[in-house]
Amino acid sequence: MVDSERMTLVGTLHKTGMLLAVFAISAVLSWAENTSFLHGTPNRKTPAYVVLVIVVIAICALGGWALVWFTVRNKTWSHMTAPVYALLQGLLMGFVSAGNERRFPGITIQAICLTIAMCSCLLLAYRFGFIRVTESSNKKLAVAISGVVLFYITNIALMLMGVPTLLMIAGVIPSILISVVIVMIAGMSLVSDFDSAVQCANEGNPKYMEWYAALGLVVSLVWLYIEVLNLMAKARKAEDSFDNP
Numbered sequence: 001m002v003d004s005e006r007m008t009l010v011g012t013l014h015k016t017g018m019l020l021a022v023f024a025i026s027a028v029l030s031w032a033e034n035t036s037f038l039h040g041t042p043n044r045k046t047p048a049y050v051v052l053v054i055v056v057i058a059i060c061a062l063g064g065w066a067l068v069w070f071t072v073r074n075k076t077w078s079h080m081t082a083p084v085y086a087l088l089q090g091l092l093m094g095f096v097s098a099g100n101e102r103r104f105p106g107i108t109i110q111a112i113c114l115t116i117a118m119c120s121c122l123l124l125a126y127r128f129g130f131i132r133v134t135e136s137s138n139k140k141l142a143v144a145i146s147g148v149v150l151f152y153i154t155n156i157a158l159m160l161m162g163v164p165t166l167l168m169i170a171g172v173i174p175s176i177l178i179s180v181v182i183v184m185i186a187g188m189s190l191v192s193d194f195d196s197a198v199q200c201a202n203e204g205n206p207k208y209m210e211w212y213a214a215l216g217l218v219v220s221l222v223w224l225y226i227e228v229l230n231l232m233a234k235a236r237k238a239e240d241s242f243d244n245p
Contacts, residue, residue, distance in 0.1 A: 005207050006205065018214075019082055019214055019218045027097070033094075071085075075209065076208050107232055111232050123190075126191050133195035144188075179234055193220050196213065
């Protein structure tokens with residue numbers, strides 16, 4: 001009875017699978033809706049509908065991160081906040097993926113496959129000891145993530161002010177290199193979250209921590225996917241510019 005009330009790694013993986021299922025279903029629905037919108041289905045191009053789409057995207061983006069912020073401070077609520085986060089991020093990723101797919105056909109399935117391949121390689125490397133997570137590496141990772149967040153905020157602020165963003169100033173090749181670095185940081189974040197789940201399970205944390213650990217894994221997976229998609233879009237754009245100077 002005591003064991004059933006304690007967190008396990010298997011339980012965490014099961015809950016991660018459940019969250020990914022919610023994420024996938026909402027992403028497919030969002031993809032279908034966005035495809036109809038982009039192709040000009042009747043009643044999809046009215047100003048009111050466009051505003052509605054923008055509001056939904058903003059709610060999904062800001063609401064998702066608000067839920068993560070809340071859950072970090074209220075871990076016992078994770079069994080409720082984690083599924084809602086997966087739902088919101090699925091809707092958001094469906095819109096983003098459909099938009100990129102329209103510009104670069106085939107890019108979405110490529111990004112999904114590359115993300116899965118990276119996750120598999122990283123977790124296998126962790127499993128066999130090629131990647132070791134230490135307190136020192138976690139501190140460095142925290143600094144790196146803070147730098148990425150600051151980079152995001154700066155670019156958003158410049159964009160809202162109508163000023164060229166740092167990526168626009170840097171140019172195509174430096175922008176791609178920056179994305180490669182961010183993808184690496186996102187990948188290491190996934191490994192760190194998985195190691196945290198392992199450690200929490202070994203320590204016999206309460207059962208609700210399975211949802212919290214699963215949420216952490218899904219957050220890193222979503223981040224990794226969106227950065228891989230962004231990197232591939234930049235690469236496609238660079239390729240098109242070289243082919244059509």
